[in-house]
Structure formats: C-alpha cells, structure tokens
Amino acid sequence: MKIVFFGTPDYVLPILNSLHKANISGPGESPIAAVVTQGPKRAGRKQILSYSPVDSWAHKRKIPIFHSGKEFLEAEIKADFGVLAAYGEVIPSTVIKLFPHGILNIHPSILPKYRGASPVQAALAEGDRATGVTIIKIDERVDHGPIVSQFTEDILPRDSLGTLRERLFARAAEALTSLIKPYLKGKIKLREQNHGEATYTTLVEKGDGFIPPEYLGTALQGDSFKGEWKIPFIKDFSQKPSAGAIERFIRSLDPWPGAWTLLRLSASEGQAKRLKILKAHLDGEKLVLDEVQLEGKNPVSWKEFLAGYPKVAFA
Numbered sequence: 001m002k003i004v005f006f007g008t009p010d011y012v013l014p015i016l017n018s019l020h021k022a023n024i025s026g027p028g029e030s031p032i033a034a035v036v037t038q039g040p041k042r043a044g045r046k047q048i049l050s051y052s053p054v055d056s057w058a059h060k061r062k063i064p065i066f067h068s069g070k071e072f073l074e075a076e077i078k079a080d081f082g083v084l085a086a087y088g089e090v091i092p093s094t095v096i097k098l099f100p101h102g103i104l105n106i107h108p109s110i111l112p113k114y115r116g117a118s119p120v121q122a123a124l125a126e127g128d129r130a131t132g133v134t135i136i137k138i139d140e141r142v143d144h145g146p147i148v149s150q151f152t153e154d155i156l157p158r159d160s161l162g163t164l165r166e167r168l169f170a171r172a173a174e175a176l177t178s179l180i181k182p183y184l185k186g187k188i189k190l191r192e193q194n195h196g197e198a199t200y201t202t203l204v205e206k207g208d209g210f211i212p213p214e215y216l217g218t219a220l221q222g223d224s225f226k227g228e229w230k231i232p233f234i235k236d237f238s239q240k241p242s243a244g245a246i247e248r249f250i251r252s253l254d255p256w257p258g259a260w261t262l263l264r265l266s267a268s269e270g271q272a273k274r275l276k277i278l279k280a281h282l283d284g285e286k287l288v289l290d291e292v293q294l295e296g297k298n299p300v301s302w303k304e305f306l307a308g309y310p311k312v313a314f315a
Contacts, residue, residue, distance in 0.1 A: 001184075002033040002079040004072070006103070010053040011169050012085040015106060018173035019083060020061075023180075032063050033079045038088050039067035069095045080184065083176070084138060085169070093140050101184055102137045104148060106176065108168045110134060111150075112193045115143035116201035118233045120165045123155060124252035125231050127244070130154050131164070133172045135179070137190060146190035149179050160254040200235040208232045209259040211246060211277070213314035216261050219243040219287035243287040250280050262315040272315035 001023050005016055016032070023031035037054040051059070058065045066072040069092045082103035084091065096103055109119035111134040123131040132152035136145040153168055182188050218225055222243065229241040231249070239245055250259040262272040278299055279290035289302035306312065 001031050001180075003031050004034050004036065004077065004079045004082045004099070005032055005054070006036045006082060006084040006087040006091065007054045008038040008052045008088050009086050011165050012106075013053055013057060014170050014173040015083065015085050015176060016054065016057060018177045022177045030061060030063060032058070032061075034058075034064040034066060034072065034075070034077050036066045036069065036072050036087065073098070085172075090142065091138065096138060096140070104176070104183075105136050105138045105143070105145070106169070106172045107134045107136060107143055108132075108165065108172070110152065111136065111143060111147065112195060112198035114201050115198055116235070117203040118201040120168065121161055121204055121252045122201045122231075122234045122237075124159065124161060124164065125234065125245075125249050126237070126239070127248050128155055131168070133168050133175065135172070135176060136193075144193065144195070146192050148183060148188055148190055149175055151175060158251075160251045162255050199237075202233050202235060204233045204253070204257060206257045209249075209253045209257050211249065211259055211261045212241075213261050213263060213272075215241045215246060216277075216287070217314040219246045220289070222284065222286035243282060243285055246287055247280055247282050250277055254278075264313045264315055265309045266311040267313045269313075 003019055003023070005019065007016065016035075020030055020032055035054050035058040037052045037058075040049045040051045040055070042048065043050045055065055064075065064077065066075065069089070073094060079099060081099045081101035083106070084103050085106040091103060107119065108131070109123065110132045114122045120131065130152050132150060134147055135149045136143070136147055139145040151171065153171065155164060179188060215225070215229065219242070225241040227241065228238040229245065230238040253259050259277045261275055261277065263275050264270070264272055274295040276293040277289060278293060281288050281290060291299055292302055292305050293299040294305070
C-alpha cells in the first residue's frame with residue numbers, strides 16, 4: 001500500500017504518524033510514498049526560512065517532498081490513494097485522477113455544514129455544542145465530495161481553537177486508519193452530501209480577530225447591545241453581539257490569529273493602541289478579561305494592565 005499525504009500544519013501530524021505506523025511493511029520502509037506541503041516561508045524579525053511541520057516530518061524519514069501539485073505531477077510517483085488534511089491549496093483534477101482510489105479529505109466539521117477553510121473556528125464562534133469530522137472522497141469542488149465516514153465530538157465550555165482542533169485530528173487519525181482496508185476493498189458505501197444544506201467558511205486572515213471597542217466596553221459592563229455583528233470568516237452569517245458571543249469569538253481564534261481591539265490609554269490620548277485579548281471568561285452577563293497584551297509590551301493580567309493604565313478608554 002502506497003499513500004501520498006497532502007498537508008501542512010503541526011496539528012495534522014497525528015494523521016501522518018498513524019498512517020505511517022499502521023501500514024509499515026518492513027524495517028526502514030514507509031507506506032508514505034511522498035508528501036505534498038506548503039513551501040518554506042520566511043518568518044520573524046530575522047526572516048529565517050521556516051519549513052512546514054509536514055515537510056520536517058518527511059525530511060527526517062527521507063520521504064520525497066513536493067511543494068506544489070505541479071512538482072508532484074512531474075515526479076510521476078505511483079500510489080494507491082491520497083490523504084488530504086489542511087494542505088492549504090485546492091488539488092487540481094489532474095492530480096486527483098492519478099490515484100486509483102482517489103484522495104480522502106479529513107474535514108473538521110459535519111459536512112455539508114462549514115465547508116471551507118475555517119470550520120473549527122466557525123463552530124466555536126457560532127456557539128455550537130458539538131462538531132465533528134467528515135472524511136470525504138474529494139471531487140473537483142471544495143468539500144463537495146461523497147462522505148466515506150463521519151463522527152461527532154462535543155465542544156467543551158472552555159475549548160479554544162487549539163484544544164478542539166487537536167482533539168478532532170487525534171480522533172480522525174484513529175478513524176482513518178480503521179477504515180482504509182474496507183475502503184480499498186470497496187466495502188464502504190459512499191453517501192452523497194445534502195448540498196442544499198451547505199454553509200461556508202472562508203480563510204481566516206490576520207486581522208480578522210478585531211473586536212469593535214464599543215462591543216468590548218459594553219460586554220465588560222454587562223450592558224445590552226444593539227445591532228448585528230458580522231463574523232468575517234463565516235459566509236453570510238451575523239449575530240447579535242453579546243458578552244457570550246465575544247467570549248466565544250476570543251476562543252475561536254486562540255492561538256491564531258488572536259482577538260484584539262483598539263483603546264486609548266486615557267480619555268485625553270488621541271492615538272489608539274492595539275490590545276491583544278489572550279484569555280477571557282464570563283461572569284454571568286459580563287465579560288471578564290484575564291490576560292491581555294498591549295502592542296510592544298509583554299502579556300499581563302487585566303488587573304495588572306488597569307493598575308498601569310487606570311484611565312483606559314475604549315476607542
């Protein structure tokens with residue numbers, strides 16, 4: 001059995017490890033014929049070239065690495081099927097057709113709900129009580145293919161993007177490993193999605209964690225809100241702002257890109273400063289900030305922040 005893995009971030013490594021360990025045919029051999037992952041990028045103040053976790057995993061095991069579908073096509077590597085998990089690009093049809101058994105996509109939502117790039121963030125921000133993982137056989141449209149397997153997972157009250165996503169992909173690794181053999185033997189009946197019920201998410205951008213200052217100030221006071229709040233990474237979705245909605249939003253973007261707002265360090269100061277909101281919780285109808293970070297400063301507790309800036313005003 002030969003598999004090509006398409007993926008990039010660290011949280012998909014449990015799937016890669018599970019595929020590798022469960023299907024080793026002999027010493028020094030791996031069922032992973034190649035990985036296709038995002039290319040290296042320069043990061044940090046020193047602009048050091050950084051390789052993806054999947055790239056590093058494959059490099060240690062001397063497994064061929066490709067940074068695009070075009071590169072992979074040109075290599076003419078043969079494999080039985082592909083596995084896709086948070087790769088970061090659309091797979092061309094020319095690549096899909098290379099695999100006799102297609103490509104299985106690990107998508108962290110109960111499809112057709114939350115198609116697209118940020119399903120875990122969306123489930124948290126909307127306040128869902130449960131989400132899950134759907135394994136589909138991909139076609140030429142994003143998250144559109146037939147369902148191979150699906151499971152649900154409760155969302156815990158204090159789950160963040162990081163904790164929930166880690167749990168989902170750990171369970172997905174087990175589920176995928178158990179279904180590969182029956183899938184290859186044609187013993188699993190694929191199920192068409194109900195496309196009419198599809199909802200969509202978009203790629204989270206670095207600035208998407210912005211919380212309007214007036215919303216944050218109102219939530220801290222426990223006062224009532226007016227208007228609608230559009231969540232930028234959920235298509236055609238808005239909700240009434242509330243302390244609860246803001247607290248969920250903060251967790252939905254933890255650890256990246258993080259929630260933030262603008263404030264002035266005093267009512268008389270003209271220039272607004274950027275404040276990262278690292279941790280928060282609810283106390284009845286009020287939002288309570290636990291940890292914050294002013295631009296250019298180290299993280300501190302909200303109590304410490306107010307001690308240093310007692311006349312802070314939300315911009």
